[in-house]
Amino acid sequence: MAEKITPHFHNERGVRVIYTGSKEFMCIGAKPPFDHPHEFIDMGGADEAICPYCSTLYRYKAELGPGGAEPADCLWDGSSTTPDMLVAGAPR
Numbered sequence: 001m002a003e004k005i006t007p008h009f010h011n012e013r014g015v016r017v018i019y020t021g022s023k024e025f026m027c028i029g030a031k032p033p034f035d036h037p038h039e040f041i042d043m044g045g046a047d048e049a050i051c052p053y054c055s056t057l058y059r060y061k062a063e064l065g066p067g068g069a070e071p072a073d074c075l076w077d078g079s080s081t082t083p084d085m086l087v088a089g090a091p092r
Helices: none
Strands: 008-010 017-020 024-029 039-042 048-050 057-060
Parallel strands (some): 008 024
Antiparallel strands (some): 024 039, 048 057
């Protein structure tokens, strides 16, 4: 079951593996405006998954806690959204 807010991760730095404390999350590829279509990933019973769009490898690491990431800066919090990227008042 997903947490209340689905965490979003990016791999703008091109790291080999992103460790996450969530088994259900979104991969956005790179930060907007260079993001790919946001892919929902559900690891299910597995401990790793690959984004079908950008091939980023994600590995589950329970000690990070829900929404946690390693490297930590791969967690996207929407802060790179700027007014020129808004469509009808909502992030694109």
